Amino acid sequence: MKNFRITTFATIGLFLLLIILDTITGIALWWYLLLFVVWFLVMAMGSFVLSGNFYLKAFTFNKNLKEKKIAITFDDGPNLEFTLKVLAILKNYNAKATFFCIGQNIERHPTILKAISEDGHDIGNHSFSHDVTIDFNSTENWLHEIKQTDNAIRKITNKKSTLFRPPFGVTTPKLAKALKVTEHEVIGWNIRSYDTVTKNPERIVKSISKHIKPGAIILLHDKQKNVLPVLEHLLQFLEKQNYQAVTINELLHEK
Ligand SMILES: [Zn+2]
Structure with missing residues (x-):
């Protein structure tokens, strides 16, 4: 059962309990208020923490993977x-x-987009x-947003995302x-690089490398300058540690 449903049932249960207690002994109004505040905070947290699997199941890493x-x-x-520069670096290290x-x-x-697809990377x-x-x-x-993007990907790459x-x-x-409805697999991450807030590429890679283990998913952005040195340093680190960078489909669908 989704954590969202567990929270809803628990809140309804506690609410009924409060009503029963109220009719038996009488309780202060702030008990109801407290229940509402806690419910609201849990729901908000559920929206922001993808790994909490609150509203849907999201893959944030492959815990069963033993290979590096x-x-x-x-x-x-x-x-x-x-x-395109990111693609060139990936090619250099034979990374996907x-x-x-x-x-x-x-x-x-x-x-x-066509170049990404032709180089054998996954497109999400x-x-x-x-x-x-x-x-x-x-x-x-949401359906419109997702289908519009799916159609654009299919038109250019001939592949279904x-x-x-x-x-x-x-x-x-x-x-x-x-x-x-769209039946997409939802993909999160378990290593956040903070590449949009931290400027220094070496510091970013140092913080990523501390958390590297088999099955990990790293979040980067290819819209900013520091992605190039970050990627270069990261791939050097992975090479030294005998790690292979693979696509999400390969990472998740291998036991
Ligand atoms: Zn984004």
Whole structure:
């Protein structure tokens, strides 16, 4: 059962208990208020913590994997300035990765998406607009966002995208409903690089390398300058440690 449903049932149960206690002995109003505040906080946390599997099941790493394999993922591209350079570095190290692309950017840079696909990397859906208000979308609007991006990927690569990463890593009941229809696998991460806030590439790689273990999924962004030195350092580290960078599909579907 989803943690969301467990929370809902538990809250209803506690609410009924409060009503019973209230009729027997009489209780202060703030007990009800407290229950509401706790419920609200748990629901909000469920939206922001993807690994909590609150509204849907998300893969954040492959815990069954024993081989030294990890997945590097890039969000928010394709990017005119950096994605092709990222592809060149990956090729140099014979590494495979997964790109969670925004539909709007795919339509702007179709040749870059084609290059990602032709190099044998996985392409995932990362919504069409990645709008800051996207998490207030209805199920219908979410379906539109996801299908528009899927169509753009299919038109250019001739491949069906089966992977989805929620923008900002936020999930909602409406998004969960939409994903039930589209049947995408939801992919999170278990190593966050903080590459959008930390400037120094060596510091970023140092913090990533501390958490590397078989089955890990690393989150990077191919929309900013530091992705190039970060990737180069990271791949050097992985090579030294005999780790192989593989696509999400290879990482998740191997036991
Ligand atoms: Zn994003």
